[in-house]
Amino acid sequence: xxxxxxxxxxxxxxxxxxxxxxxxxxxxxxxxxxxxxxxxxxxxxxxxxxxxxxxxxxxxxxxxxxxxxxxxxxxxxxxxxxxxxxxxxxxxxxxxxxxxxxxxxxxxxxxxxxxxxxxxxxxxxxxxxxxxxxxxxxxxxxxxxxxxxxxxxxxxxxxxxxxxxxxxxxxxxxxxxxxxxxxxxxxxxxxxxxxxxxxxxxxxxxxxxxxxxxxxxxxxxxxxxxxxxxxxxxxxxxxxxxxxxxxxxxxxxxxx
Amino acid sequence: xxxxxxxxxxxxxxxxxxxxxxxxxxxxxxxxxxxxxxxxxxxxxxxxxxxxxxxxxxxxxxxxxxxxxxxxxxxxxxxxxxxxxxxxxxxxxxxxxxxxxxxxxxxxxxxxxxxxxxxxxxxxxxxxxxxxxxxxxxxxxxxxxxxxxxxxxxxxxxxxxxxxxxxxxxxxxxxxxxxxxxxxxxxxxxxxxxxxxxxxxxxxxxxxxxxxxxxxxxxxxxxxxxxxxxxxxxxxxxxxxxxxxxxxxxxxxxxxxxxxxxxxxxxxxxxxxxxxxxxxxxxxxxxxxxxxxxxxxxxxxxxxxxxxxxxx
Ligand SMILES: Nc1ncnc2c1ncn2[C@@H]1O[C@H](COP(=O)(O)OP(=O)(O)O)[C@@H](O)[C@H]1O
Ligand SMILES: [Mg+2]
Numbered sequence: 398x399x400x401x402x403x404x405x406x407x408x409x410x411x412x413x414x415x416x417x418x419x420x421x422x423x424x425x426x427x428x429x430x431x432x433x434x435x436x437x438x439x440x441x442x443x444x445x446x447x448x449x450x451x452x453x454x455x456x457x458x459x460x461x462x463x464x465x466x467x468x469x470x471x472x473x474x475x476x477x478x479x480x481x482x483x484x485x486x487x488x489x490x491x492x493x494x495x496x497x498x499x500x501x502x503x504x505x506x507x508x509x510x511x512x513x514x515x516x517x518x519x520x521x522x523x524x525x526x527x528x529x530x531x532x533x534x535x536x537x538x539x540x541x542x543x544x545x546x547x548x549x550x551x552x553x554x555x556x557x558x559x560x561x562x563x564x565x566x567x568x569x570x571x572x573x574x575x576x577x578x579x580x581x582x583x584x585x586x587x588x589x590x591x592x593x594x595x596x597x598x599x600x601x602x603x604x605x606x607x608x609x610x611x612x613x614x615x616x617x618x619x620x621x622x623x624x625x626x627x628x629x630x631x632x633x634x635x636x637x638x639x640x641x642x643x644x645x646x647x648x649x650x651x652x653x
Numbered sequence: 654x655x656x657x658x659x660x661x662x663x664x665x666x667x668x669x670x671x672x673x674x675x676x677x678x679x680x681x682x683x684x685x686x687x688x689x690x691x692x693x694x695x696x697x698x699x700x701x702x703x704x705x706x707x708x709x710x711x712x713x714x715x716x717x718x719x720x721x722x723x724x725x726x727x728x729x730x731x732x733x734x735x736x737x738x739x740x741x742x743x744x745x746x747x748x749x750x751x752x753x754x755x756x757x758x759x760x761x762x763x764x765x766x767x768x769x770x771x772x773x774x775x776x777x778x779x780x781x782x783x784x785x786x787x788x789x790x791x792x793x794x795x796x797x798x799x800x801x802x803x804x805x806x807x808x809x810x811x812x813x814x815x816x817x818x819x820x821x822x823x824x825x826x827x828x829x830x831x832x833x834x835x836x837x838x839x840x841x842x843x844x845x846x847x848x849x850x851x852x853x854x855x856x857x858x859x860x861x862x863x864x865x866x867x868x869x870x871x872x873x874x875x876x877x878x879x880x881x882x883x884x885x886x887x888x889x890x891x892x893x894x895x896x897x898x899x900x901x902x903x904x905x906x907x908x909x910x911x912x913x914x915x916x917x918x919x920x921x922x923x924x925x926x927x928x929x930x931x932x933x934x935x936x937x938x939x940x941x942x943x944x945x946x947x948x949x950x951x952x953x954x955x956x957x958x959x960x961x962x963x964x965x
Contacts, residue, residue, distance in 0.1 A: 453850055485856035495847040499869050508865065509855035559851075566855070 401470035404429045404570050404600035405450055410464035412445055412454070420446050421624040422464075427617070432592060432601045434615035434632070436608055438652065442624040443604040444492070444574050450602065451487040451572065452480040469569065485513055488563030490573040494555035494580070496547040496562065503543040505558060506530070506565045515566060529565035533557045534591055553584020560591065564599075571595065572602045577610070589614050608648050612636050620644050622652075688942055691935035695720070698929060703936045707902050715928035722937050724900040728818060728910035729941075732896065733885040735822025735906065736829055740881055743826070744834035745874065748841050749863060764838075771831035779891035782824040783816075787895055790823060791815030795907045812907040816897035819906040824895050825888055829881040836877025840870040872959030879952035883945050889914035913941050 405427040412420035419442045427433045435443050445454070452473060454460045466473050473483045496505045506526045509515070516522045526543075530536040535557045539550070547555055556576055563571055573592070577585035592601055592614050605611050611618050612632060619629035620643075627641050639645045646652040695703050699720070706721025751763050795812040802808045844866050852862035867874075897909020898919055917934050924930040 451854060453854055456849065456853060480853075481856050481858060484854055489850075489854040491847055491850065493847050495845075495851045497848060497851065497865065497869060499871070500865075509857070512858075512861050513856050562855070 401467065403427055404469060406467040408465045412449055413461040415459050419624050423626045425619060425629060427600065427602060429600050430596060431616040432596045432603055432614055434603045434605055434611035434618040435621060436605050436611045436618060437621035439606050441621050443621060447572050447574050447604050451484045451489055455480055485566060486568050487570045487572060488566055488568035490559050490563060490576045492575040492578050494552055494559055496555050496558045498546060498548060501544045502539050502547055502558060505547065506562045509562065509566050525565055529561040532564050533561035534587060535561055553580045553587060556580055556588060570600045570602060574604045575606060620647060688935055688939040692932060692939045695932035695936045703933060704940065707900060709900050711923060711927050711930060718927055718929045720933040722916060724902050725911040725913045725916040727902055729886050729912040731818045732821040732825055732912055733882050735819060736825035736885040737878060737882055739823055739826025740830045740833050741878060743830045744837045747834045748838040751838060752841050767831040767834060775888060775891045778824060778828050779894040782891055783894040786824055787815040787820045790820055807904050810905050810908060816895055816909050817907045818910050821892045821896035824891055825885040828888065828891065829884050832884060833877050833881040837874050840873030844869055872955055876952040876956035879948055883948040887914060887941060887945055889918050893918050913937050
């Protein structure tokens with residue numbers, strides 16, 4: 398099996414909630430180590446599509462996924478990979494910062510590492526957690542209170558804790574579903590800077606309903622409207638010379 | 654602040670509910686006062702010995718009367734603890750099955766069943782317990798344990814009738830399971846979906862994710878447990894039928910005993926014959942009253958602290 402040059406390849410993807418067809422025949426190629434933004438108005442299916450990339454949709458029994466999603470050339474929906482392996486390699490940051498409130502800062506990060514046996518000793522665990530917190534730019538703020546619960550952290554800090562939790566697993570892809578939607582502007586700026594930093598090592602798929610954010614941080618962008626892919630390409634090109642009238646309308650705020 | 658008030662109008666519901674609230678509150682204080690005042694003679698006569706000795710001298714001659722309910726207190730704690738040991742694993746696995754694993758239709762049936770179980774009159778459990786559960790436990794649990802484990806001191810006596818702390822504990826456990834599992838189930842279903850997603854997105858298996866999510870609702874489960882304990886310790890009718898009704902301070906779970914409530918229920922009829930017994934039964938009731946109050950408050954406190962901690 399040849400390793401693909403794309404982190405994620407989506408072919409003829411269709412997703413249904415019961416009879417509700419929410420993702421319609423989408424084809425998409427996401428190159429490695431870039432920031433790939435998926436933008437579109439609220440309700441157009443961004444979160445749904447993202448959750449098909451790590452098989453999180455499997456949790457919902459009413460969902461049907463047709464078509465294929467390849468992760469570095471491997472089909473994630475056929476016998477090739479199981480869902481646990483997929484999720485280990487495709488980390489996810491959510492719209493709502495969701496560190497586990499009943500686990501300490503330390504244990505929030507340790508959880509995935511321990512359960513997946515990604516570290517061999519307590520020392521390695523400590524080191525990995527410190528490394529991840531540093532990468533997420535949170536170490537200085539929490540190093541003295543690793544055993545505290547996340548309830549004392551601000552929204553932005555919680556979201557960076559979630560990012561640290563993901564980075565610690567050393568996934569190949571990091572998906573973020575509107576990661577700054579519930580964060581104040583200062584916290585949002587930090588997270589955007591972080592995304593910029595992380596793309597050196599990871600492929601980042603960023604869902605946003607804010608075109609300005611896509612313009613600021615992404616290399617590629619796909620515009621989705623009512624479950625269909627309108628167009629995708631390099632960010633610079635889409636923002637300066639979109640092919641579709643629909644994209645142009647969206648970018649100029651004329652589409653709600 | 655209601656908008657109506659701003660315009661100087663009464664909120665009629667506020668206004669109409671005051672008497673009811675006042676009535677309930679007065680009833681509570683009144684009951685507590687009756688229990689306290691009626692127990693005073695027993696305390697004056699015997700002091701704390703009412704609670705800390707194990708004697709039951711009901712005598713025609715008032716001077717020789719002497720009572721201490723320690724065995725019943727012991728029995729209440731012992732049977733309630735056994736009840737929890739039975740109810741907790743049952744409730745947790747039942748809830749997880751109903752919420753996570755059961756197909757939709759079965760889920761509805763199971764939920765209705767446990768609601769019905771919760772509402773059954775306790776005498777129904779009592780009769781079933783006395784005629785079916787006790788002989789069953791004696792044959793299939795007590796005798797085998799005695800046969801194989803009698804080298805352990807608390808199992809060294811041969812079970813006689815089967816009416817015992819253990820039978821009462823198991824029956825109570827079965828009786829409180831619908832309540833405890835309702836609390837556990839509610840807590841478990843109210844876990845925000847985002848934590849479920851977080852757990853699975855970290856590559857956890859279903860079992861591991863479930864374990865973490867149970868950890869999240871653990872305090873709610875603890876408070877459900879505490880409330881279940883309160884229910885178990887207060888339950889009367891069914892327990893009186895299976896506990897054996899004997900003054901017994903033994904740790905042997907298969908020996909007969911009393912609980913505070915079964916003591917009151919079975920001795921109440923005699924209390925008119927004797928001079929000092931009524932006050933002692935009030936003192937026993939007061940103990941139960943205070944324990945119940947304490948347990949309920951503790952359960953509510955744990956739940957509230959948890960809600961504050963995990964609120965986001
Ligand atoms: N769990 C669900 N069950 C049923 N329908 C859903 C569910 N989640 C989302 N949908 C529907 O799918 C469509 C796309 O939703 P979503 O993917 O959340 O959009 P976006 O993230 O772009 O706002 C919406 O019409 C929404 O109502
Ligand atoms: Mg969304």
